[in-house]
Amino acid sequence: MKTKFQNNVAIAVIRVIAVLVVLILAFLLGDILISGVPHISWHFLTAPSQAFTSGGGIGVQLFNSIYLLLLTLIISFPISLGAGIFLSEYAPKNIFTATVRMAIEVLSSLPSVVVGLFGFLLFVVQLDMGFSILSGAIALTFFNLPLLTRNIEESLRAVPDLQREAGLSLGLSKWRTVIKVILPEALPGIITGVVLGAGRVFGEAAALIYTAGQSATNIDFGNWNPFNATSPLNLMRPAETLAVHIWKINSEGVMPDAAAVSAGSSAVLIIAVLIFNFSARVIGNQLYRKLTATK
């Protein structure tokens, strides 16, 4: 009887905790979405923001967020891919590998505000890059690199050694085996990791405040020459992202509809992150199915 009773108590406690977690999450999401979604409109999503008058949108910030995310991925993915392949397939057990691993570990535990301040001192001030998209993208790369590297390494490691042996036994070099056999098989895991990481990067504010800056300069969506100062693609212009915008409105926003803009922006941000998470799952599953032909 006693065993059964203990078991029941344990199950009950675990259930309560699980329900609690779901409730907290549902409350948070619900609150943000309920107060924010009514403010979302095509105008809100596309119009430039207003500093002193109401009726401003988040068009520029939204574009900045997406652009910055893309740039970050373009910089961090190749580096992570190389590091991940090295760690999973080639790294011998020696001091060098241990150092690389420790560096990645330390990098992944750095608070993002420290990454931001470091980026500020090195890129913005020392290298004279100013508050710019490029500074922001590099700071976000520091932030994204360890997670992505770890994810790629683990995805590659999850491919059974039998596949490596299959490639080698057919006379392929190790490199070709990794590129043509192991990497495609690890792809679903890697893509999932990239998209989940993208969600984190998209919502990051602290690392960007001192690097990409807090001002959304007017950009001209008709001008796509990246060397032009008003071009959306210009790498050297300051670029306030959605997450930074939310932080800024709440700390010093003076527009009459600050609360509404903040709520709307938060809802957009949350929805974007949710889309990233769900699509990561869907894309990962579909790729896996396609590769393994399981129904």
Next chain:
Amino acid sequence: MGINKYDFNEKNILKFDSNEHELAIATKNLQVFYGDKHALFDGDLEFERYKITSLIGASGSGKSTYLRSLNRMNDNVARVEGEIQYRGLNVNSKKINVYEMRKHIGMVFQRPNPFSKSIRENITFALKEQGLKNKKKLEEVVESSLKDAALWDEVKDDLKKSAWSLSGGQQQRLCIARTIAMKPDILLLDEPASALDPISTSKIEETLVELKKRYTIIIVTHNMQQASRISDYTAFFHLGHILEYDKTKHIFTTPKVTATNDYISGNFG
């Protein structure tokens, strides 16, 4: 009675008269070390061409270690010393291009390990890597190697399907097909049927008997019936020593070494 009771000097190793038998591959004093552990002591075997040779012995006897050394799949995990004579070359030498060598000495593994690609691509993949681009030629190889592996009739309409949609036995025959598509001389098989059901196993065995007309086959097996059914020669491994090597019928009827006799009669250890 412990497992160590046998005298490692009591041996009966068959040697071939080179005038009467053509050798495919032979090892001289092959030794394998995993770190400090001496896993194989005295690998001295000769393999006759176009025959099936079985390597039998208990788990940990060194038979898989020996097999995997033959096409240097152990290079990264173990230290292999001694000579492997193949076509007048010592392929265990550092100067050998192992990737080229493995095209001549192919290997099929214990668990089926097709690539996560279509059935067709499983066969064409390595050929394309070698630079073969001619589509007609590739199709021919796909057909002929699947036929050789007795899989063609079962999959000829589904070549686009993923290899993972096949049954375990079919996957293993696909792996055999993939290996013979490289036109190797020698096929090494590491317990290829141990993960399969009896029907799939007998299909694999039929395939191997058919294949020995054109390939030299060396197979590690736990299954003594399998060894006696399909192989011409059998080598018995015990604790890293090769104690007996002879015609299969001698090994299973009149073994000369006490350990072999005990092993095949189930009195082992």
